[in-house]
Amino acid sequence: MRRGRGAAEAAVAGPGPRVPGRPSPPPPPPRPGEMEPVPGRRWQKVLYERQPFPDNYVDQRFLEELRKNVHARRYRYRAVVFQSGAVVQQLCSVCVFVVTWWYMDAGTLSPQELFAAALVSSLLGYILFDAVDGGAGRRESGRTRWADLKSTLVFTAFTYGFSPVLKTLTESISTDTIYAMSALMLLGHLIFFDYGANAAIVSSTLSLNMAIFASVCLASRLPRSLHAFVVVTFAMQIFALWPMLQKKLKAQTPRCYVGVTVLFALAALAGLATVSSVGAVLFASLLLAISCLCPYCLIRLQLLKDNIHGPWDEAEIKEDLSRFLM
């Protein structure tokens, strides 16, 4: 949104027709009677009439059609902080996933425990998903519970069946490469995730695929194929199902959403603290920066916004013209 700056912007720094907002070039020596408007005749912005003004005449109306910041939006701090919750949540999801994997790798968390916890939270989430909007979303989509159950079963069965393959899939690849790749993929997941912005870079499919790829990579370093199965299903839950629930919470019960975000962030921080206290401190400061500092910067920089529009802009076709070809 803040593109389109440059020379032109400096030019409109000052109001009025005297344009340059910087040391202006020395004006050419005016000739006698050249710059003065002719009394009794008003200058018109037309080309078809010969007017008694020199060609380089600058009228009072020069640049009067200039408009600034037509599409600029004024943000409120609280609203921006609220919206930054999506980013915080996604960062925490990645953090929770990595910490969980860490514990499984170290052997302190058994796959059965994780599977049980994930199953319970999934069921809770499933009930909550329908409860928050009173089943309105379900009626709209027309999806039956049987369909839900079927896809769950199919997915679980396939993951379970293929988990020995997942386990040995990357055996020939060095562990360092796996870590680097997972880090990269999780970063990609964060970059392409749909935080609600309408931008070309957003692609929820790509984002989810990258996260699942990262989870498969990491799962293949775990001791047994059951571990791999549990980690991949957990990744599915935290990267695919959890954001859907969040979105619904955010739309239906904003207060509740804030609470959930704070709790989730604290949980992620606590989990990280047990692994690395330095990491926890850094992560905490990152979360604070994203939820408090960045909104502040956005609002401050918004004041400096200086976008110019005028009759020279290319007109936009606002209608949907494809209807004529249907």
Add this chain to the structure above:
Amino acid sequence: MGRRREAPRERRRPAVMAPCGSPGRSGPGMAAGGPAGGAHSVCMVSDFFYPNMGGVESHVYQLSQCLIERGHKVLVVTHAYGRRKGVRYLTNGLKVYYLPLKVMYNQSTATTLFHSLPLLRYIFVRERVTVVHAHSSFSAMAHDALFHAKTMGLRTVFTDHSLFGFADVSSVLTNKLLTVSLCDTNHIICVSYTSKENTVLRAALDPRIVSVIPNAVDPTDFTPDPTRRDDSTITIVVVSRLVYRKGIDLLSGIIPELCQKYPELHFLVGGEGPKRIVLEEVRERYQLHDRVRLLGALEHQDVRNVLVQGHIFLNTSLTEAFCMAIVEAASCGLQVVSTRVGGIPEVLPENLIILCEPSVKSLCDGLEKAIAQLRSGTLPSPETVHNKVKTFYTWRNVAERTEKVYDRVADEVVLPMDKRLNRLMSHCGPVTGCIFALFAVLNFLFLAFLRWMTPDSVIDVAIDATGPKGAWTKQYFGRKKGGVKEELPSS
């Protein structure tokens, strides 16, 4: 760089006759005009010249011809087009240098700010050039020539032919380049007041060194002929390149909307481009083959023959600095309906044009208004419209006003090197300014080296062949010098 030349510009062919040079009309004009402040030796530089087609090309050609008529010496410098390279003479001894420079993109040469200096310096010295007049902000050669001319201490004038936005990366970069190029240029010419505002903002200029001199059309090329049109139907004519920026998508919505409403309505579309397929689809979808005719690319001399077959001219452009097409149409006596964008509202008076917003609905309303006027017979006759329009824009007037600009810059001083560096650094921002100041110094050193290699005094002075009294018209000279080809621009 630019979006201007996204498709080959097929619409215009060079005018075979010069408006000022053709024998039939030059008689009275010759006596009328004469350089007031002494003759100038003007060098027009642009990447765009015949055999390429387009608005800039014809502007350069017509302006040169009229300046020659007024007694100035004019030459044109452009890059080689295919096998057309070297020196050519056009009508009235207008000398054109086709320089062997590499074309990079859309007929624009590459810019290094240095490689063209030896050639251009030779030309400027040989021809005793006093004013360098560059055309079009898309032309790299024009910017190069301005840069070198300032190093050599020549007066510089620049004409901007197009509008540019501020909101995308390519505009930001070209606008910066324009700032650098124009910050020490003596005078700038724009084709409309909107274009002036745009250029002043883009290049951060003092508006007082920017003049507005509109384009012109040759009214004798665009005369009405009511016998050619079929008054049992209503024909709407569109002549434009079929590209997005000309609003062809809007046209594809207007055609079915109006054709359903008015059974006697016909559309005549001249021009070629990537959006032709959209119009063909619409024609197919609504079975309008007998009522929508797509003529394809038009030669310049055919444009008038197409225009006179219509009653109403429709222009759907989304952006336009100065729309020549609507002036041509009005000159042929058509009622013009156009979008209200760019400089279009300045071009024709309200009683000759119906301005609409760039939307299908608004344009349909405008066209319906025109149709209603046509049916009720309240439209002025084509002859009246033509007689009115032909007084608006003439190349002679353009040349006269351009000459005033030359007179004015001739009195100005060219910035000496130290002041030029200061201007660059203070005006173009700390980073760009310093970089280009360095380039200016290098350019100066390069020039000093060239002057040491071949001093100015060694370079031959070219024979002045321009104008009716020029060396070219003298019989003995033409026979002696067989090596130089003479060509009409149309060949």
